[in-house]
Amino acid sequence: MEYHYRCRTCGHLVEPYRGELNSGIKPDTPWEEYPEDWICPICSAPKSNFYPIESDGW
Numbered sequence: 001m002e003y004h005y006r007c008r009t010c011g012h013l014v015e016p017y018r019g020e021l022n023s024g025i026k027p028d029t030p031w032e033e034y035p036e037d038w039i040c041p042i043c044s045a046p047k048s049n050f051y052p053i054e055s056d057g058w
């Protein structure tokens with residue numbers, strides 16, 4: 001089971017296998033390894049504002 005992470009504020013979806021190229025996160029970086037000061041690229045919410053959701057990988 002894979003987890004994705006959604007921003008409570010703006011709904012931005014983080015898919016760790018894709019990375020977050022706009023903020024310098026490489027693909028396949030596990031969520032735990034995202035820096036603690038990483039912020040949502042859309043609304044600048046902190047990492048703690050994200051909650052995990054299960055993904056089947058569709």
Ligand SMILES: [Zn+2]
Nearest residue numbers: 007010040043
């Ligand atoms: Zn956000």
